[in-house]
Amino acid sequence: MRNFWCEQAWLPDGIAPRVLVRVDRGAIVHVSTVDTIPLGCERLYGIVLPGFANAHSHAFHRALRGRTHSDGGTFWTWRERMYALAGSLTPDSYLRLARAVYAEMAVAGVTAVGEFHYLHDGGNEMGEALRRAAADAGIRITLLDACYLAGGIGRPVTGVQERFSDGTAERWAARVAELPEDANSRVGAAIHSVRAVPRETLSLVAGAFPDRPLHVHLSEQPAENEACLEAYGLTPTGLLHEAGALTPRTTAVHATHLSTKDVTMLGGASVGACFCPTTEADLADGIGPARELKDAGSPLSLGSDQHAVIDPLLEARGLEHGERLRTGQRGRFTPAELVDALTNHAAIGWPEAGRIEVGAPADLVAIGMDSVRTTGSGVEQVVLTATASDVVAVVSGGRVVARNGVHETLGDVGELLKAAMA
Template identity: 35%
Template sequence: MRRLIFDHALLPDGWAERVALTLRDGWIEAVEPNATGEGERVAGIALPGMPDLHSHAFQRGMAGLAETRGPASDSFWTWRQVMYRFLERLTPETLEAVSAFAMMEMVEGGFTALAEFHYLHHDSAGHPYADRAELSARIAAAAAASGIGLTLLPVFYAHSDFGGLPPTEGQRRFVNDIDGFVHLLEGAATAIAPLPDSRLGVAPHSLRAATTQEIAALVGMVPDGPIHIHIAEQMQEVEGCLAWSGRRPVEHLLDSQKVDARWCLVHATHLLPAETTAMAVSGAVAGLCPLTEANLGDGIFDGVSYLAQGGRFGIGSDSNIELDAPAELKLLEYSQRLRDRGRNLMVRGQEGASTGRALYAAALAGGSQALGRRIGALATGRRADIVVLDAAHPDLAAVAGDRWLDAYIFVAGKDAIDRVMVGGEALVEGGRHRDRDALAARYRAALSALRA
């Protein structure tokens, strides 16, 4: 048992000073504001660690490779071809090295828990490994090396487009049938079992890649686990779904499945007002990845309307081009400002409410729900995932309270992070992960092999 005393901390009911957290086996056992007595003092401003609700860790290794203009109009679909070519050379060893480096950067960037949307399952020829969950085990090993908390979401992928069309050659490393996926899921459960407080869910990749019947079967495989799906990310997807079913993707999903609080609808970029309302009412979480959505030219999620109707959201790093929790939140708000030509738009509440506080609190709640774990708050019974900001940082030194969050998200960014703890264990000191040098060396060696 440990007793840590923080100078300042954001608790569920607001800011407090000299906050003592009693930790046991990685969990918060007691919270005491205005604490007296002995304990290990931690200077700075303590925040609950931010969940990352959507990542494809292997894509960190291809960051920057798709920033060259093509012969025709570039889009998500041309980016996807670059991704297919990149993963042809990915081995279990290089997958683990790239993923561990990405997860280490997540922790340095203020993310303390991860939902890994893991769809790379087979070898380069499309054959299952002797252990079907070989690559899931590599993701688990990467999480252990970085220290980040893990919700693993093995992805079911069987088709290339709506209506159950056969997969393409570029998708051969993803594809399973239902029986094969059952074995994969069993192996994944075994792989993550040694990790502290790990969670297993499922992820039908998209309505393109899984039929209505297959999605229903997947939901039954994890009766209490989280369910994530890509949806309505691109207009081509919307048009394809309309041509196939006569309904738009979110409309079709909500009509065909019992979507509830276990679900995370990733991107959900292109919605009509009725779909926005229905998604908010369902209790599902919108999984928003603003940096990747901007990089791919996806479009802008209507966060203002969604929030006004009680919708829940969290943030993810997706393609991992930049691993920075405050940057994701900043771009989310800025995208709304650019579209609506207004300011401080992602705030529900009275005049004077802090945009930084509103964004951070909403993303904590939505991300924790999407990961299916007791995280996201400095409170009794929650995992001790803590980000500590440097109170002496120039952008934080002359403010207090919610202004700290405004400055963290909109000005200083991840440079303001001093320490990060996951399950009470200090992984980052002075803004640097304790194993950065070793993980970076493995990453460089992996990239040398992949790009040779």
């Protein structure tokens, strides 16, 4: 049994002061307000939120940060640099890099990550490296293993793309079925994109694991929509609908360039939408219709994708700021709605997480209210003022994994990243 005393806590029914959270075997067993702090409690100051869920990650992209800006370019030229990086990785080097990246997430308040995994070489060594890296960093992982069979609509895989492909959907499904799950890791599926999975194969991939999360890159670039319309006479959303891939267990990642009909189809099927605002800005993707999707019935989540920044609070703020820039209106999302997106673990297959309540994993993120950024902020608006630099303590599964930007077991994350990318 371990006890945490929270100066203030973001509970399901609102913010409460002086909250005692009792933990047993990594789960919350009691939540109450107290006048006297029990002896032996771990004290968490500031405002304590549930652990953050990073619903969309490509861990190896972190090595591109600060290396792709000098000559402008496009998403497609950036992709060539990503391919070069992908071609250089081994299971051992990927383990070191992913461990450092997940440690960077941990100190920023992430307690679970959805890893959109397509660098698998037709085997599971890379996936095992990612599972081990997450365990070492003290966060949970959902390995969203992506089916990747084509180098574009009507084109075979070439070059480094061959590392992404299993050759057939049947071989992909058989390999994914061999991935183990444990208390720290779960397995989901992914359709990389309608570019990478042929029309005749989409329904097989979508239905291969009906009880697990299914993620898909959707309409990130106008060129993807144009190619899909030319080849099939359908938008990517329409193509996925035809294949039976739009269900409540599906999450559409990016969902940037959507028609009104697309939004209605996604929301009507309760398909989730994962926005990655810092990546979508970095790659000049555009700003998707987040408010319209939410209103249509799509639960929202957030991801750091290529890790131009690993700061969940900036992703949440970017969601609201994107809406303001797109519409000219403020307050498109309430702070509570932004916290809901920040803590949406259901999108990556952990529906029991993301709340400070009995039965949930004991995932707690303490944000200091006395920094140069947060001093004077209303506590209920901290999601619009704080950054990852204000995360003063992170608890994952009842264990303190980070304090003041330093990982409890892995130490200085900057040094860890430096060594991994040396």
